[in-house]
Amino acid sequence: MLALRLTRAARPAVQLRRLLVAAASAGTGLLLLSSLGHALAHPEAADAAALRLAWCAAPLAATVYLALAVARTDPGTRPRPGLSAVGLGPARLMAVSALTTALSCSLGSLLALLVFLHLRGDLTGLPFDGAAAGLLAAGLPLPVPAAATLLTVLPVTATSAVAVALRPRDPRPPVRVPRRFGRFGAAGGSAGKETFGAYGRFGTRLPQAPGDRRTATTALLETEGDPPAPENAPEPPAPDTDADSPAGLPWGVALVTAGLAAQAYAGRSAPVPVLTVLLGWLLTGTGLVLAGPGLTHLCGRLLQAGRPGALRLLAGRGLMAEAARIGRPLGVVCAVASAGCALTALSGGPAPAFGPLSALGALVVGGATLATLLTAAVEARQYRAGHTAALLRLGARPALLRGAAALRAAVLPALFGPLVLAIAALSALPLSR
Structure with missing residues (x-):
C-alpha cells in the first residue's frame, strides 16, 4: 500500500x-x-x-x-531525516x-x-x-x-x-586496524612507535580514561614547558577524490581495440563468422561503456585548459565531478549508436534491413538508453542542487550557471560524436568488402 x-x-x-x-x-x-x-x-x-x-x-x-x-x-x-522514526x-x-x-x-x-x-x-x-x-x-x-x-x-x-x-550500506568506511606485536611476539602494543627507554618512564603505562585524549608524551611536554597543541586546531584538508580520473579509460581503450581487431579478422574470411563479429561488437560496446567516465573526465579537463574563465571553470569542474555518474550511460548510448550506424552502413540504407520486429527492438534499445542518459542527467542535477544553491548565495548569476550547463551539454557531443562515427566506420569496413 x-x-x-x-x-x-x-x-x-x-x-x-x-x-x-x-x-x-x-x-x-x-x-x-x-x-x-x-x-x-x-x-x-x-x-x-x-x-x-x-x-x-x-x-x-x-x-x-x-x-x-x-x-x-x-x-x-x-x-530523509525523520523517516526512520x-x-x-x-x-x-x-x-x-x-x-x-x-x-x-x-x-x-x-x-x-x-x-x-x-x-x-x-x-x-x-x-x-x-x-x-x-x-x-x-x-x-x-x-x-x-x-x-x-x-x-x-x-x-x-x-x-x-x-x-539500492541495498542499505554503511556510509562509514570500514576501519582497518593493522595487527601489531609487542615485545617477544605478544599481540597488542601501543599505537605509536616507542622510543628507546620509553618503557621505563614514569606514567607511560598508566591506564587512561576513554575520554582523556592526553598521552604520556603530552604530559611530558607540559612538564617541560612546551604547550600542547590545541584540541580545536583545524584538521588538514582531505584530498579531493572526486577530481581523480576514473580508472576504466585504459581498459576501455584496450577492449575497443580488441573488438575492432576481432571484426577485422572476421572480415578476412569468405563466409563471415557470425560469432566472431558478435564478439567484436560486444568487446567494442563494453570498451565504450568502460571508457565513458574517463572520456567525460577528459572533456572537463579540456574545458579548463589554458587560462579558463569562470564559465569554463564551472563547466569543466562540473564534468569532472559528474564523470562517474553520467559517463557510463553516455558510453552505453555511444555503444548503441555505433552499432546502429555500423548496421545501417552494412545494409546499404536504413529501409531494407529493418522489419517490424527489428524496428521495435531498435526503438526499445535506443529509446531506453537515451532515456537512461537523460535520467542520469536529472540525477546529477539533483546531487548538484546543494552546490548550485551555495553559488547563488555567494552571488553567482543564474545566467552564468545556465551557460555552464549549456557548455557541458555542448562539449560532450563534440567529443563523443566523431568517436562514434569513427568506431562505426571501422566496424563496418572489414565486413563490407
Whole structure:
C-alpha cells in the first residue's frame, strides 16, 4: 500500500519516467512473445527461434538499466531525516523502490500480452487484415506457462537489480586496524612507535580514561614547558577524490581495440563468422561503456585548459565531478549508436534491413538508453542542487550557471560524436568488402 501511495502521489516528471519504464517493458515483452510465436509457427527451425530469443537480451538489458536509473532518481524513496522514526529506514525504502519497479514492469508486461493477443486475433479477430498472423503464429494454441515465464523475466530481473543496487550500506568506511606485536611476539602494543627507554618512564603505562585524549608524551611536554597543541586546531584538508580520473579509460581503450581487431579478422574470411563479429561488437560496446567516465573526465579537463574563465571553470569542474555518474550511460548510448550506424552502413540504407520486429527492438534499445542518459542527467542535477544553491548565495548569476550547463551539454557531443562515427566506420569496413 505504501508503494501504491508513493506512486500515486509522485510529481508528473516522476510519473513520466515510470511510464517510460512501462513502455520499454511492453516493447521488450512483445519481442519475447514474438520469439515464442515464431517458435510455434516454425517448430522445425529451433536454431532460428533460439537466435531470436537471444537477440532479446539487448532490449532486456536496456530496459533493466532504465528501470535502475529511474529507481535511483525517485525522490519519494530517498532517505530523509525523520523517516526512520516512523519505520521507513533504508531497508524499507529499498523495498518500496523495488515494489515500484515491479509495478511499472508488470504493467508493461501486461500491456505487451494484451497487444500480442490482439495481434494474434485471440480477442477481437485479426487486425490489419492478418498482416501479423505469420509472425505471431495466429490460429495456434498459445502455451500459457511459456508465455507467463517469458513475461515474468523482465519484472523479476529489474526488481532484483534495483534491490541489489539500492541495498542499505554503511556510509562509514570500514576501519582497518593493522595487527601489531609487542615485545617477544605478544599481540597488542601501543599505537605509536616507542622510543628507546620509553618503557621505563614514569606514567607511560598508566591506564587512561576513554575520554582523556592526553598521552604520556603530552604530559611530558607540559612538564617541560612546551604547550600542547590545541584540541580545536583545524584538521588538514582531505584530498579531493572526486577530481581523480576514473580508472576504466585504459581498459576501455584496450577492449575497443580488441573488438575492432576481432571484426577485422572476421572480415578476412569468405563466409563471415557470425560469432566472431558478435564478439567484436560486444568487446567494442563494453570498451565504450568502460571508457565513458574517463572520456567525460577528459572533456572537463579540456574545458579548463589554458587560462579558463569562470564559465569554463564551472563547466569543466562540473564534468569532472559528474564523470562517474553520467559517463557510463553516455558510453552505453555511444555503444548503441555505433552499432546502429555500423548496421545501417552494412545494409546499404536504413529501409531494407529493418522489419517490424527489428524496428521495435531498435526503438526499445535506443529509446531506453537515451532515456537512461537523460535520467542520469536529472540525477546529477539533483546531487548538484546543494552546490548550485551555495553559488547563488555567494552571488553567482543564474545566467552564468545556465551557460555552464549549456557548455557541458555542448562539449560532450563534440567529443563523443566523431568517436562514434569513427568506431562505426571501422566496424563496418572489414565486413563490407
